[in-house]
Amino acid sequence: GIQVEQSPPDLILQEGANSTLRCNFSDSVNNLQWFHQNPWGQLINLFYIPSGTKQNGRLSATTVATERYSLLYISSSQTTDSGVYFCAVDPFNQAGTALIFGKGTTLSVSS
Amino acid sequence: DAGVIQSPRHEVTEMGQEVTLRCKPISGHDYLFWYRQTMMRGLELLIYFNNNVPIDDSGMPEDRFSAKMPNASFSTLKIQPSEPRDSAVYFCASTPTGTSTEAFFGQGTRLTVV
Numbered sequence: 001g002i003q004v005e006q007s008p009p010d011l012i013l014q015e016g017a018n019s020t021l022r023c024n025f026s027d028s029v030n031n032l033q034w035f036h037q038n039p040w041g042q043l044i045n046l047f048y049i050p051s052g053t054k055q056n057g058r059l060s061a062t063t064v065a066t067e068r069y070s071l072l073y074i075s076s077s078q079t080t081d082s083g084v085y086f087c088a089v090d091p092f093n094q095a096g097t098a099l100i101f102g103k104g105t106t107l108s109v110s111s
Numbered sequence: 112d113a114g115v116i117q118s119p120r121h122e123v124t125e126m127g128q129e130v131t132l133r134c135k136p137i138s139g140h141d142y143l144f145w146y147r148q149t150m151m152r153g154l155e156l157l158i159y160f161n162n163n164v165p166i167d168d169s170g171m172p173e174d175r176f177s178a179k180m181p182n183a184s185f186s187t188l189k190i191q192p193s194e195p196r197d198s199a200v201y202f203c204a205s206t207p208t209g210t211s212t213e214a215f216f217g218q219g220t221r222l223t224v225v
């Protein structure tokens with residue numbers, strides 16, 4: 001099956017710093033989403049981005065489907081950005097539309 | 112819409128007991144998914160439904176696990192009998208059919224089997 005690899009696994013930042021999280025996937029995908037799991041365990045939708053670039057406030061994401069990777073940019077990080085960031089893909093060759101998750105990047109932002 | 116609604120939020124039960132987790136998907140969504148999250152295995156797909164019909168249950172770990180979707184607005188995941196290794200957070204998600212297949216997750220049920 002498709003492999004989804006996220007890097008780095010852990011990231012520690014000072015408040016105000018910028019960061020880039022990466023998601024590599026091993027096969028073509030119909031869909032790619034980025035989620036933030038906050039310290040309370042909720043999975044928050046950040047981006048639905050099978051291709052192209054999107055921005056939402058301090059966050060932006062870019063997916064280059066032909067090269068099988070996606071990047072999540074966090075600018076001017078805040079302590080509330082702490083948590084785990086997941087990339088999830090819906091493989092092109094899979095019947096149906098279930099998301100396969102990477103292992104996540106754990107982000108800790110300190111003040 | 113209130114989003115995907117799961118209940119209960121927390122469940123503590125004794126080994127051997129039956130556990131039933133519930134999910135109400137977003138109205139109009141055709142797909143419903145059950146995921147399990149553990150430290151060891153991360154987020155893994157257990158089963159999913161399309162138009163109330165189970166499509167892929169290959170992720171269901173054992174026969175002790177079963178899931179149903181009797182109608183478009185309700186699904187259950189049942190574990191009978193429960194074991195301590197079933198302790199995890201169980202998420203339900205739904206997604207529409209069409210151009211945008213963005214998935215939305217419920218708040219999860221944290222299950223502890225003692």
